[in-house]
Amino acid sequence: MVSENKTDVIVIGAGPAGVSAAVTVARGGKKVILVERGNFAGSKNMYGGVIYGHAVNEIFPDYEQHAPIERFVSYHSYMLLDEEQSTTITYKNHKDNKNAFVAIRAKWDKWCVEQAVKEGVYFAPDTLVNELIVKQGRVVGIKTDFEEYFADVVIIADGVNSLLAKQIGLRDEIKPKQTALGVKEVIKLPEEVINQRFGINSTEGAAYELVGGPMTGMLALGFIYTNKNSISLGIGACLEDLKSKKIKPYELLEQLKSHPSVAELIKDGELLEYSAHLIPEGGYNAMPKLYTDGAMVTGDAAMLVNNVHFEGTNMAMISGKFAGETALEAFEKGDFSANMLCLYRKKLENSFILKDLKTYRSVIDILSARTSSFLGYYPQKICEFFNIFTTADGVEKHGKFVKFTKDFFRKRSLSELFKDGISAVKLVFGVLK
Ligand SMILES: Cc1cc2nc3c(=O)[nH]c(=O)nc-3n(C[C@H](O)[C@H](O)[C@H](O)COP(=O)(O)OP(=O)(O)OC[C@H]3O[C@@H](n4cnc5c(N)ncnc54)[C@H](O)[C@@H]3O)c2cc1C
Structure with missing residues (x-):
């Protein structure tokens, strides 16, 4: 290309x-x-809060010493909610707590780009790409508000x-069923208060996933992550469910915040930030074509994304690293065609990325058909069961358990239970096959 x-x-x-991708190429x-397009990396970005050490290690191996890490995640908790109660299962690995850490994107993305720039990447912030330049079926560059730029490979x-990716026909319009809307608040609290409420010390962090409560019957999950001096609290809810149930995501978040088990964790906190962002939920079945002549598509x-x-x-x-490596191999061969860039897909196929997405390919569909059970009725029943199990009130236990069991079957018909059973089997076999 002459330019x-x-x-x-x-x-x-x-x-x-x-x-x-950029640092790999450099x-x-x-x-x-x-x-x-943002005025700095991370300025437009939002997520829940957890980054995984294995991936960062592959890109910035000495990150632990310098990166803006809030806390390493030592406790993973799963909180099942009904209206007034909750049951929490907590996992802690005492040997290795470096698997995941909490970071704030505005700081994290900025730090990553600073490292990439040190290694030779030319960073152009405040630059919106309006369209890709395609000549004779091959992507050859980009058009911004200011200029046209050309390259042998565009990632x-x-x-x-x-x-x-849509402009060049690699993917369709994103569908509400394949998309979740994430809303999140960052709530400021003193470090010691966070430590005390979550039962952690200052080097440790807690990650919570929340099911049920105000999200009952929806394909939606809540999350709580501990930063150093703040808490990230949010919900990711399927767009189609929000639309069909006419629920506004911030209302859902307000309801979650007022659940007693959540309210006590954020009590007296000061709202620092509110943000919203879409999450792709389509998984393996909705993946676009990943490459074409001169271009590859990565990440979201x-x-x-593995939503589970x-x-x-x-x-x-x-995926960015694989795209970068593929670009380098394309330079070696002097071939930037789709025939060459298909190597990118092969790398993804041989990695955990497409293997995991394939494993979970039917999970969202199965769950979305049975949300009222798996993300509503059963979490409620588990809370009810623990209420009976832990309550000493002078009333004999046998009668309580009989009533619980009768209630369980009265509120859930046999055919519903049968469908749930089939779905549970499908979930297990879907993952194992
Ligand atoms: C609510 C929520 C919670 C999440 N929680 C987690 C979690 O805890 N852990 C986890 O691993 N993942 C989580 N995710 C998913 C994770 O955030 C994404 O998978 C990840 O950020 C994808 O990275 P990406 O680089 O592909 O895209 P992004 O991070 O979205 O980056 C895309 C970049 O492209 C820029 N851009 C877009 N269009 C243009 C353009 N035309 N020209 C120039 N620049 C452009 C944007 O400004 C942005 O900086 C969560 C997501 C959400 C929304």
């Missing part, structure tokens, strides 16, 4: 996918521009909406 505005690789979007000795890392733009485990940043980082 003064020509580089080797352009990466669009400075989230985890884009920065990983380390391979090629010129790379990382283009970001698309522009996040969940990816208008750019490629729907690489809240894993998105790791898939974004590793």
Whole structure:
């Protein structure tokens, strides 16, 4: 391509996918521009709060010493809610608490880009890519508000909406059933108060996933993560459910905040920030085409998110790395065609990314058909059971258990229970096959 505005690789979007792609290319000795619409990396980005060490290790191996980490996650808790009660299961690994950590995106993304710039990436903030330049069926560059830039390879890392992947026909309009809306508040609290409420010390962190309560009957999960001096509290809810039930996400979040088990964790906190962002939920079945002549699609733009485990940043980082490596191999061969770039998909297929997405391919569909059971009725019943189990009130236990059991079957017909059983079996076999 003949142009003064020509580089080797352009990466669009400075989230985890884009920065990983860009730094990989720079380390391979090629010129790379990382283009970001925000005025700094992270300024437009929002997520729950957890980043996974395995992925960061592959991109920035000495991150632990320098990166803006809030707390390493030592406790993983699963809180089942009914209206007034909750049952929490907590897991703690005493040997290895470096698996995951909490970070604030505005700081984290900025730090990652600073590292990438030190390694030779040219960073262009405040630059919105309006469209891709396609010549004779091949992506050859980008159009911004100011100029046109050209490259041998363009890596698309522009996040969940990816208008750019859509422009070149790699993906369709995002569908409400395949999308969740995440809303989140960051609530300021003194460090000692957080430590005391979550039973942690200052080097430890807690991650909560919440089921039921105000989200009963919806494909929705809540989350709580402990930062150093604040708490991130939010909900991710399927757009279709929000629409069909005519529920506004911030109302759902307000209801969650007033649940007694949540309210006591955030009591007297000061609201610092409110944000909202979409999450791709389509998984393996909704993945777009991942490459074409001259371009590859990474991270959320490629729907690489495992919602069951809240894993998105790791898939974004590793897919970005694979796209960067593929670009380098394309330079070696002097071939930027789809035939060459299909190597990117092969790398994804051989990694945990497509293997995990394949494993979970039917989970969301199965859950969404049985939300009122798995994300409503059963969490409620578990809370009720523990209420009986733990209450000493002078009333004999046998009668209570008989009433509980009768109630259980009265409120859930045999055919409903049968459908739930079939779905549970499908879930297990779907994951194991
Ligand atoms: C509520 C919520 C909770 C989540 N919780 C977690 C969690 O706890 N752990 C986890 O691992 N994942 C979580 N995720 C998912 C995770 O945030 C994403 O999977 C991850 O950020 C994807 O990275 P990405 O680089 O592909 O996209 P993004 O992080 O979205 O980055 C895309 C970048 O592209 C830029 N951009 C977009 N369009 C253009 C354009 N035209 N020109 C220039 N720049 C552009 C954007 O400004 C942005 O910086 C959560 C997501 C949400 C919404």
